[in-house]
Amino acid sequence: MIPVLGQVFTAPSIDWWALAPQLILLGAALLILVVSALLAERCPAWFSGVVALVAGAGVFVSGFYLWYDIRDSGPRSIVSGALSLDGFAVLFTLLVAVAVVMTVLVADAYLEREHMDSPEFHALLLLAATGAIVMASASDLIVLFLGLESLSIGLYVMAAMQFRREEAQEAAMKYFILGAFSSAFFLYGIAMVYGSTGSTGLAHARDYLNRLDTAIVDQPWMLMLGFALLLVGLAFKVAAVPFHFWAPDVYQGSPAPVSGFMASAAKAAGFAAMLRIFFVAFGQSRTDWSPVLGVLAVVTLVVGVVMAIIQTDLKRMIAFSSIAHAGYILVGVQAGTSEGTAAALFYLFSYSLMVLGTFAVISLVQWQDGQPLDRFEGLADRRPLIGFALTVFLLGQAGVPLTSGFIAKFLVIKAAVDERTWWLAIAAMVISAAGAYIYLRVIFAIWRRPGAVDEEGGEPVAAPVVPPASGFAILGAMAFTLVVGFVPQFLIEFARDAVPVLLG
């Protein structure tokens, strides 16, 4: 130990194994960029996809390894309290790994068909996934912000990948400008929390609030303002009303596999940060933030469902439905209990698989001119298995029993009931019933016999080619949705075990 400018410098001891998921993703991304650039033409086309797939699988395996490691030797803080290694972080690591693998499988044929296959797509996907994992495990607000930016910047570029399409340019521009705004809000929130608690570390902030039994801080208004600004920043990321305006345009304009990644991994990372900040660090001030989240949840549900009903473009419809699902997850988050948090985690996991599957099916049918609902007519007639899978995903999102979506909705509403927020539980149930219409409309469309004929060629529409990789991903997601619907216990246990969250 040697004094540096009056302070003593000690190199932080770093548990490299605990950082394995982030390091694998980062290393694979750099490998893809360098090898593809150096070899240029001689680099085989499959190279970046295979590396990304292997990296995703590697993260999944290392996530399992860490899960059992935590069960044996307990959760701990790593990298001098910058990151937490706990069940919560590992659950999101696994979720992100699944999203990466699904996205790579689905994007494979899609990128080739749309003439946008480039190693940059896979490199950006892996870097964005790194950011998502950092976000979920950060126990310091600055580190969290770092993860948020890594995730967002990757997604801004991926949204613009089809840069010849006007909608893609519009989507990327909107996403970038609004995202930059929300980052500024988030950063200002960090400053306010720092000003009132004296640290950007979440554990420090929590201890500071707990010491003051009455939760009266020097500048309570400053802490409240900090909460509000952090909430605005994260509500933007998870697309909660009234910060949702980017979502429909961006989901519609982005390549379908990217939209799936946004609706699953990016949304999950936003909720992970929200849970860690509000439930864990500021649980003491629950009475201050819980009603705000409750109101946000109801508004998000109503706007999401109503707007989804009037859409005619399937991607846009799923975008609004994804906004509504953020509302259900908020119902679990606002409960502020372990049950509510476990319910939110269960919801995120099951919804992610359903929405990834839905966008995988959409990516089979999407062409340059968008994806109006009538393009999907007769899909089930021509590709029964794919049609059945899409039906399962949609029924799951509607919350029909025997799918994972039903259990997820049941758990979040139960969490709200346990906390005696009746109004919220009733609102969520009523809206859930109304929301079923969205999905039934699509299901009727795809099972209808195709009468529609393509205007130019006279060819009947909706007989998409199903590449093996996409088919495999779709069937995997369908199997997950059904298995969790029949025997939900293992995922419920998994979500419950992940809840006791550690702070560095």
Added chain:
Amino acid sequence: MSDLLRSYLTIAIFSGAAIFMAGMMLGIARVLRPRHPNREKLIAYESGVDPVGGEWVQSQVRYYIFAVLFVLFDVEAVFLFPWAVRLETYGGFGLVEMIVFIGILALGLAYAWRKGVLRWS
């Protein structure tokens, strides 16, 4: 006044002093200096020659890439100089960390170079 607000008092005093100093110097100069404007004196200064064209010109989009590369090396220098001054205190850990950091930046440069960003044509 709370401690927090008091610590901002320094900033307020400094801002006040800065505004006062600048205002005073410019104000005195304005009172004392002779004022004989003519057309030659009023045109915009452009390295001593007469200005050419309007101010609304488009610049090459290629400069943007050079700006990005410049930021890359600028940030590197920001980290490198303080690190070099205190290298012996950080020891082997600091050395390895910096090699990793520069290595990743070098990969970025190699990528840009292979993609033909550095070629001006």
